[in-house]
Amino acid sequence: MSDRDEEFGAFIRSCAPPLHQAAYLLCGDWHLAHDLVQDTLVKAYQHWPRIRRADSPDAYVRAILLNEARGRWRRRGRTVPVARFPEGREPAVPDQTDEITRRDGLLQALLALPLRQRATIILRYLEGMSERETAAALGCSEGTVKSQSARALGTLRTFLDRTESTL
């Protein structure tokens, strides 16, 4: 195996799992998420000499993922899966019914957000990125991240308030 492959292999072993999770929350479908990440890593491999020199290879690869998601989002006509059940996973411990319902509601609300707002939420609250890191990954200003976050959180809160009131 070449040095490049060894280095890239180590990189993707660490970044692929969180990338896969982010991809799932972006598209709401595990199979599509798998394809998204695979395509992202193929592009990352092609551009690895450049990516490895970047300030943050992780952020660079997330930018590729978001571009891939954006392209698919356009091609799929902005369809949003609805009434889906969590796939391939079971809670580690018995959960309360209302918790499951609430999280499912959160996923539906997340998928209904515009892609940029959804990406902002995922980077900030799943990946734990700062506003600055999020701005770098999205290719926008920190101010835009703040405004996108505020709008997205407002929408999520409204949606969750409605969900909770029906429980």
Next chain:
Amino acid sequence: MNFPTSSPEETQLSDDLRQLAAGEAFTPDLAVIRQRARQRRRRGLALRGTAVAGVAALAAGGVFVGVHGPGGTAGRTAADKTAASRVGAVGARGAASSTGATGGAPTAVTVAYVTARVKSALGNVDKYIVQDDQVQTGPGGNSDVIVTDPRTSNAYEVLHDSSGESLAWLSTYLVNRALTWKDVEADYSTHTWFVDVFHAAGPIQGSTAGATSTVMTPAEIKGLLDAGRLTIIGHKVIDGHSTIGLRQPWARGYRELWVDSTTFLPVRLITADFADQKGPLQNVMLIDNETWLPRTQSLLDEVNRVHIPAGFTQVAPPQ
């Protein structure tokens, strides 16, 4: 409603997102990624050529200058090389240097004169086998050799990148008027080979000649010349050929075409694409050096017949 930094609401949201995203494991397969990256590069170049060429190019037929390249040089015979030298020497006048330094004997020619002569020369490309030695600079750079038969549009490629060497044979044909591309690839890093076939989305008109070739077709070169905005940028000696250079602004960079000053066949094509530094794109410069080889039987076999190396195992194509 606000979610102050580290507020209970934010913490809850983070926990919920982690719960939602937990579960499915994902293990990346480096071998598949590497194979797909190679395949993607070839397809990208090929389909870019198709998009540029369009129906007119398909009707015109014939393959010409390469934008990508494999090599086949390993099996080249001494006789072929000698013959290649003879062909390469045709029209090389005043080849005082092989360094390519700008200079030579400037000739008072106009863009209109040069383009007319190049177009005329392109009408005879099917008398040759075209070898394109290509170097791509920038991230993920590679060096390839592509040998193409302009009459069949078949190509034999030797691909070199940081992960090693692979061989590929490309051919195109029609199935229910849908363009079909067959790619046979042998990978020396894994000692495996595969056959991959894919189809265009819909029916096409005309010939498949050059439709998915990774090299530019005569029609594409003519299209480049017809697009205008050309300037003559000088004379220099390239691989023993006295050449004239033309330059044209292109996308985010430029294209340069260096043609033999006697035969007016292309000797070098440079495609410079300076991508946006902020995006996940790469800056690349493709340098294609063309050699016009005689149509010997050994070369025809090399291009038009698949030869899987002994001991290689067939595997499924990368998905």
